[in-house]
Amino acid sequence: MARPGKRGGRQYTEAEVRAILERALRDAQTREVGHDELVAAAEEIGISRAAIEAASRDIELVRGEEAARAAIVARRRNGFRSHLFSFVVVNAFLFAINALTPGPWWFFWPLLGWGLSLAFHARAALSSDVSPQEVRKEVERSAEQARREELRRLEEQRRVERLERKQRLERSAEELGHAVEEGVATVLSRIAQEIRGSVPPPPPPAPADDAARRPRIAPLDADDAESEALGEDEAARAGRRDRGRR
Template sequence: MAKADRQSGRRYTEAEVRAILERALRDTEGRDVGHDELVAAAEEIGISRDAIEAASRGIEHVRGEEDARAAILARRRRGFRSHLFSFLLVNAFLFAVNALTPGPWWFFWPLLAWGLGLAFHARAALSSDVSPRRLRREIERSAARARKEQELRLKEQRRAERLERQRRLEQSAEELGHAVEEGVATVLSRIAQEIRGSAPPAPPPAGDAPRGRRIAPLDADDAESDGESEALGEEEAERAARRGRGRR
């Protein structure tokens, strides 16, 4: 397969194209290449998008198998280390009990039996062979775990959005309440001003007399003269009444 260069008319074989791409990738080592960048670069050298998509799916599948294999081997080695620690601890305890008590040596019997099982476990744990069934189960488990993590992230995102909307609604309600209170206070203030402007002046208190017409208090002589005038008036009235009865 030969690739034509649009600018200079040069042509490259498939091996040369691979070598050029590998060298270019080595020159850009340390920088991750996005999927769109990879597709654009492939289209520049005449590789279709479908071919890149199929190749990327294959690479992702291989990467998933490698990750699954690494996870299985790591889990096996962790289990073997835990088994080895239990083996050493328990058999050390049995040796101490056998050494401190009288009688024949018997601790090596459980040591040999358990050691045989530990040897089989080590053979399986230190081996790099993984069956396709185990790989498929691990890939499915990883996919389920990834989906669960994605769902949890989506739930947390929705929860954060819901809390943010609730906070904004509460803030808007609080601002609306303040605005209503200020508006009501302004209306009441204007009504009070109008009422004060249209009300008649308040009358003076009952105990206060108008200026210039204040009544002076009566002294003792004026009170006696008033009493004498009243007595004379009553006598004159009685005389007039007697004269009227004598004429009849």
């Protein structure tokens, strides 16, 4: 029963608190409670974090044992179903051979022997009793399998990271190569421009048809030379007569 406290609030005994929490959890089955929420709720009612951690570890252990027990029972029943299928098929085949061949009936001897083995298998497989040793081995096996899967996942993640790192390095190297090529081309172009600016340009070559455009002096032949000489002598005599008259 709830009793009023000193501050006017309601107080509950430990049994009442447990009953309230169990009923609240039953009413809230559709919602899962996180570990942090559970710790916060426990601290609200005065339960320490250490107690909650210890209780949660116990619950995880019980949950793991229950899962291991269920896995063992399921594996047993799957094995029995496979055994039963083989029993039916093989004995039907033996019956067909015995019926189609002359001679006494012999198929029931393997049927009885195998049926006895099947009966013992059914007794063990259909039972839900699991020894603590089997549960412990199953828990260890599940933990080892989970560890291997985690290692495989980490290895796959590292492989993907190495591949991505390699691709990034290749892209960076390619970009660096393009940048170096562009930089070298730019430097060579600037050097060529400076060289062209420091050396005076050569004079333009003379056109090939200048000599053709120049006037040519034809050489004088013998008659022209003699006529020119006579004209010069005549001019000299005329000049002397003029001076004599003066």
